[in-house]
Amino acid sequence: xxxxxxxxxxxxxxxxxxxxxxxxxxxxxxxxxLYFYPKAMTPGCTTQACGxxxxxxxxKAENICVLGVSNDPVARLKKFxxxxxxxxxxxxxxxxxxxxxxxxxxxxxxxxxxxxxxVRMTYxxxxxxxVHIIPKVKTKTHHDDVLNWVKEN
Numbered sequence: 001x002x003x004x005x006x007x008x009x010x011x012x013x014x015x016x017x018x019x020x021x022x023x024x025x026x027x028x029x030x031x032x033x034l035y036f037y038p039k040a041m042t043p044g045c046t047t048q049a050c051g052x053x054x055x056x057x058x059x060k061a062e063n064i065c066v067l068g069v070s071n072d073p074v075a076r077l078k079k080f081x082x083x084x085x086x087x088x089x090x091x092x093x094x095x096x097x098x099x100x101x102x103x104x105x106x107x108x109x110x111x112x113x114x115x116x117x118x119v120r121m122t123y124x125x126x127x128x129x130x131v132h133i134i135p136k137v138k139t140k141t142h143h144d145d146v147l148n149w150v151k152e153n
Contacts, residue, residue, distance in 0.1 A: 001103055002102060002103055002123070002130055002133070003130070003133075004130055004131060004132065004133060005129065005130065006129065006130050007128055007129055007130075008023060008032075008034075008123065008125045008128055008129060008130050009023075009098070009101040009102065010022065010023045010024050010128075011023050011093075011098040011101070013069070013091040013092060013093055013098060014074050014091070014092050015074075015077070015089050015090060015091055015092075016074060016077035016078045016080070016081045016089070016090045016092075017078070018074050021067070021089060021091060023125070023128070024128070026065060026125075028126070028127040028128070029063060029126075029127075030063050030064070030065050030126070031062065031063060031064045031065070031124055031125070031126050031131075031150050032064075032065050032067060032124070032125040032126070033052075033059075033064055033065065033066045033067065033122060033123075033124055033146050034067050034069065034102070034122065034123045034124075034125060035048070035052075035066070035067070035068050035069065035120075035121070035122040035123075035137065035142070036068075036069050036070070036099060036102065036104035036118050036119065036120065036121050036122070037049070037068060037069070037070050037118065037120055038070065038117060038118045038119075038120065039070060039072060039118075040070055040072045040076050040077055040079070040080035040090070041076070041079065041080050041083065041084075044120070044139045045070075045139075046080075046084060047139040047140060048120070048137070048139040048142050048143075049068060049080070049084060049086055050084055050086075051139070051140070051141075051142055051143035051144075052066050052068075052088060052142070052143045052146075053084065053085060053086050053087050053088070054143070055143050055144075055147060056087045056088065058147055059143075059146075059147060062147065062150050062151060064146070064147070064150055065088075065089075066088040066089065067088070067089050067090075067091055068088065068089070068090045068091065069090075069091045069093055069098070069099060069102075069104070070090070070091075070092070070093070070118060071092070071093050071094050071096055071099060071118065072092060072094075073092060073094060074092045077090040077091075077092055099118060102121075102123065103121075104118055104119055104121055105117070105118060105119075106119045120136070120137040120139070121133070121134060121135050121136070121137060122134040122137055122142070122146065124146065124149065124150070131153070132149055132153070134146075
């Protein structure tokens with residue numbers, strides 16, 4: 001289990017443009033918002049992504065870089081970006097290795113069934129360290145929750 005103050009596990013994943021993105025490449029003064037979502041182009045994930053898209057200028061003004069992570073293939077992430085005009089980085093972890101290292105692969109329950117899947121959660125990372133965790137994200141307010149936390153801290 002990761003906690004506030006822990007060193008964030010480093011990773012290298014492909015983005016929607018099939019480019020390698022490494023956590024260690026980010027400037028130490030940048031807030032990296034690492035958010036996990038179950039599946040690209042589904043209703044809740046679209047609501048969450050569009051909220052972040054719509055305040056991108058405000059996020060950049062606060063030196064916040066958004067990275068959305070799912071186990072969708074790169075091609076699906078590209079379609080998601082294009083369909084919804086997304087203006088931030090989406091990362092593909094089909095192996096689930098990175099998702100598991102961030103404790104975002106958990107037992108879920110839906111309509112009486114239990115299964116393993118990606119839980120909607122967010123880490124805010126600065127200078128390689130976890131500075132804030134949102135363990136249960138609300139899709140409609142996620143963007144405001146992130147921006148307000150950074151502004152207040």
